[in-house]
Amino acid sequence: MVSRSDTPQDTVALVPAAGRGERLGPGAPKSLRHLGGEPLVVHAVRRLAAARSVAAVVVAAPPGAADLVHDLLAPVITTAELLVVEGGGTRQASVAAALAAAPGHCDVVLVHDAARALAPPELADAVAAAVRAGHPAVVPVLPVVDTVRQLGPDGVVSSTVDRELLRLVQTPQGFARAVLAEAHAACDDSLTDDAGLVERLGLPVHTVPGHPNALKVTRPFDLVVASAVLASESAMAGSRV
Template identity: 40%
Template sequence: MTISVVPAAGLGRRLNPTTPVPKALQPLCGKPLISWVMATLERVPVIDGIVVVVPPGNGAAFEALRQREGWQKPCQFVDGGADRQQSVWQGLRALPPETEWVIVHDAARPLVTPALVLAVWEAAREIGSAAIAALPCTDTVKRSLDGALIAETLDRQQLWLAQTPQAFAADILLTAHEQAIQEGYTATDDAMLVERLGVPVRLVLGDPTNLKVTYPTDLCVAEALLKLCRREVAAN
């Protein structure tokens, strides 16, 4: 069994600081961000169910959206934690015991495609552990110790920019999170936790359009990309 865990507990203060609406419910071309993600996950045949991690106290709003849009796959809503890592952990705790594979995908990446989700899942299964979508770094990356002066320039040929989806063997991801909790370690994505176990994580070429919506300008870019895609589909 493969379950997708969707972290959607962010409040989106950087996206819309004046309106206290969960980021996943922010509109994009007339639909909430989470709706675009769910529409994609519903088209991935290997996904048997979905756990959506929501801001505490917002489960009813997400359930109403599920009913209104008629999501077909089994879907469970659980309250998130204080940060992304804790929210994913809450999602993992809700997994059915027969879960073998977990696909983690952020609600803040609404333009993900079924093909990318499937490619990451297949890569993880191929090596028996984990895989993530990522893009090779094209910018020159500087490291600074104080935010004012450059300490060094990193070799971008060795750098990749992590995205989601990220797929994992369920037992490996659970162990990685449990160890992080015991050691008080905080990571910015789930692959970081798995890497600490010494488990191989494969890179799968991501998609430049699979952007993470963080700031209002990101929402504008995502809207433009969606409209462009619609025009291309209509033209064909």
């Protein structure tokens, strides 16, 4: 079994958590919505910090909530450095703010959505390892299981897309630090995916297998599914005791 001490502590995880989450309905910012009695950001950061390679976690909090988020997270971070900064008006701005605050000794950067609160630590380690192996950018992916059809302007099916060539992209996404910094510096608009910024530089984006538990909470029904996943994890952990 590989221990934390056997893994390079060269990775910082950035968590953009400033979004409103309007598709979840009225209420607190998305990262502060509760899942199983705890905010999504607490679940997400706890799991990131448990990854063997993660030395630090930087959270971009909702405007005006940096102190609150720090107080929520400080008790659950025991093996990694925690920094909390105020996020920006876009995801890109929040990632840039978190990257600027990241410790200088971390050459591998993970960017992870707080909304993917149940992504396991092993997924973060797999992405970081692929970056460490020399890939400038790495994304975890899942195969597409549904049939996908392309429509014409009139709403009529124009073709059936080969789903074997399609993948669903998750986070955490991983980057060589210098590559991510260059990608953000070169961007003049806002994208929802940091790997897309790296693609614009003409650099390849490598893939690793994703994980079904790294589902994204976007709508109320997603919270129901995530609650079921969390309950299942708890039941399995209890059965091993």
